[in-house]
Structure formats: C-alpha cells, structure tokens
Amino acid sequence: ITQEQFILASQSLHLQRPGCDTVYPVGLYGWRKRCLYFFMLLLLVTMIVNLALTVWIIKVMNFSLDSLLVLRSEKNVTLNVRNDRGQLTGQLTVGPEDVEAQFQRLQVRSADGGRLLFAANEEEVTMTAEKFTVTGSEGAVFGHSVETPLIRARASEDLKLESLTRTLTMEAPRGVQVSADEGPLKVSGRKDLQLESTEGEILLDASTIQLGGLPLGVYAASPSPTSRDQDVYEVCVCPSGKMYLSPAESSSTCQSVSNICLWS
Structure with a gap:
C-alpha cells in the first residue's frame, strides 16, 4: 500500500469512529435542592411540634396506663352512644349540679358483674339488694303507693310509719300483720283511730286489755259523785x-x- 492509500484509509476510519457521549451531572442542584432541604426541615419541625403537643395533652389530661382516666370540663361532660346507623341510643351528662342519664334501661350490677342490684326503665324501678337504707332525718318520702313484702327497722332502732297531714293506709288481700317480737307496739293518732272489718271480726287477744282515757260518767244517785274511792x-x-x-x-x-x- 502506498503512503497515500494509507493516509486515505486512516482518514476514512477516523471519520467512521463514533464521537464521545455527552456527560450529564447526577443529583439535585440549585433551587430543587434548596426546596428539598426546606421540606425536610419543615417535616422535622412538624414532627417535633406534634410530639410536644402529644406529651402536653397526656400531661394535662392525666392520661396514664396505671391510673384512672380523668375528664375535666368547666361546664358539662357528655358521653353519647350511637348505633351502627348513627342514631343516638344513650346519653350520659355530668354537670356541675346534676347527673342526667338517658337510656332505655339503666342497670347497676355487683363488683363481679353477676348480680343485678338496681334497674330502672320507663315503667318500673327494681332494687334487688339485700338492704335499702335511708339515713336522712326525714326518712323516705313516697308520693303514691308503696308495695313491699316486708318493712323492718334495724336492730335496737324504732320503726315509724307516719303521715303528718293525710291518712296512713295498709292494705293486703290476705291480711296485714303488725308485730313487735321483743318490745311494745304503739299505734297513735292525733285524731281518730279506726279499726274496721267488713267481713270478719276484730280480735284483741292479750292477757291484759286496757282502755285508758275513756270519759267518766258521774252517777247522779251516788252519795258522793266525785268520790275518789270508786274502784269498780x-x-x-x-x-x-x-x-x-x-x-x-x-x-x-x-x-x-x-x-x-x-x-258523740
């Protein structure tokens, strides 16, 4: 090959050789990088503020795994119960002066949750506790009738049934029994005391029966009408x-x- 042919061949190969690829920089530069750092810093600040608010709420509301849950309010605290359709089925409102509950049925059970102690609905109130104690000085006041199989006083205490302005009535289809096993029984009234039996008899069964306070009639033919020696x-x-x-x-x-x- 002559020198000219070699030069031409070299030039043709040089022309066919591909050129070098363009080099692009990898990464974020300029305003994109600054925006990314800004959003990361904003997210970090938001997380710190959220964590601080959570700790503050737990501290203020006294939330703890080892103590009671305390809810505080300057006015009322209301708990609502709704069904799956969003309808209100129960409500408990605790106010500064009263507690109001609105339910179809209210139940109070024993500590183990087995025995029913108190139940109330629109028609009746049921108490199944062994004792119902009223410690007020005025006792228990009922606006209408009371139905119970037994009324008993505590040991060494008196039982008193009193109606200050109205009558006191005890009725039962098979009889009413009033007894005092270990002491006297006293029935008194400010005005009339009436014992009435429509179909039976009134029996006074005792070793001694006394009618005190009966008016004394004076026998005019007596030689000494006001004599105090009269014994019979x-x-x-x-x-x-x-x-x-x-x-x-x-x-x-x-x-x-x-x-x-x-x-008379």
Missing part, C-alpha cells in the same frame, strides 16, 4: 260506738249517765 266501773257503749265508764252499782248505771252519748 262498768263500760258503757253509745249507739254511735263511743265507749265511756260509769260507776258500778248493783245494777247498770249506763242509762243514768247516758248524756255522754248526746255529744
């Missing part, structure tokens, strides 16, 4: 049922002092 009297009954005492003589003196019946 007879019991007289007016047509109205009023009873009084009359000095006992050999015969009845009720007719002689029957003027007491005129005022």
Whole structure:
C-alpha cells in the first residue's frame, strides 16, 4: 500500500469512529435542592411540634396506663352512644349540679358483674339488694303507693310509719300483720283511730286489755259523785260506738249517765 492509500484509509476510519457521549451531572442542584432541604426541615419541625403537643395533652389530661382516666370540663361532660346507623341510643351528662342519664334501661350490677342490684326503665324501678337504707332525718318520702313484702327497722332502732297531714293506709288481700317480737307496739293518732272489718271480726287477744282515757260518767244517785274511792266501773257503749265508764252499782248505771252519748 502506498503512503497515500494509507493516509486515505486512516482518514476514512477516523471519520467512521463514533464521537464521545455527552456527560450529564447526577443529583439535585440549585433551587430543587434548596426546596428539598426546606421540606425536610419543615417535616422535622412538624414532627417535633406534634410530639410536644402529644406529651402536653397526656400531661394535662392525666392520661396514664396505671391510673384512672380523668375528664375535666368547666361546664358539662357528655358521653353519647350511637348505633351502627348513627342514631343516638344513650346519653350520659355530668354537670356541675346534676347527673342526667338517658337510656332505655339503666342497670347497676355487683363488683363481679353477676348480680343485678338496681334497674330502672320507663315503667318500673327494681332494687334487688339485700338492704335499702335511708339515713336522712326525714326518712323516705313516697308520693303514691308503696308495695313491699316486708318493712323492718334495724336492730335496737324504732320503726315509724307516719303521715303528718293525710291518712296512713295498709292494705293486703290476705291480711296485714303488725308485730313487735321483743318490745311494745304503739299505734297513735292525733285524731281518730279506726279499726274496721267488713267481713270478719276484730280480735284483741292479750292477757291484759286496757282502755285508758275513756270519759267518766258521774252517777247522779251516788252519795258522793266525785268520790275518789270508786274502784269498780262498768263500760258503757253509745249507739254511735263511743265507749265511756260509769260507776258500778248493783245494777247498770249506763242509762243514768247516758248524756255522754248526746255529744258523740
């Protein structure tokens, strides 16, 4: 090969050889890099503020795994219960002066959750505890009737049923029993005390029966109407049922002092 041919061949090969690729820089530069650093710094600040607020809320609300949950409010605290359709089925409101509960049925059970102690709904209130104690000085006040199988006082304490302005009525289809096993039984009233039996009898069964405070009729034919030596009297009954005492003589003196019946 001549020198000219070699030069031409070398030039042709040089022309066919591909050129070098363009080199591009890798990474973020300029405003993109500054924006990325800014957003990372903003995210870090947000996380720190969120963590600080969470710790502050836990501290203020006294949230703890080892103590009771305390909810505080300057007004009311309301707990709402809703069903799967979002309808309100129950509500508990604790206010500064009262506690209000709105439920279809309210139940209070024992510590183990087995025995029902108190239940209330729109129709009735049920108490199944062994004792119902009222410690107020005025006792228990009922606006209407009370139905119970037993009313008993504590040991060494008196049981008192009192109606200050109205009547006191005890009724039962098979009878009412009032008894005092270890002490006296006293029934008193400011006005009339009436014992009535429509289909039976009234039985006073005791070794001693005393009717104290009966009016004393004075026998006009007695030589000493105001004599205090009179030890024996007879019991007289007016047509109205009023009873009084009359000095006992050999015969009845009720007719002689029957003027007491005129005022009955």
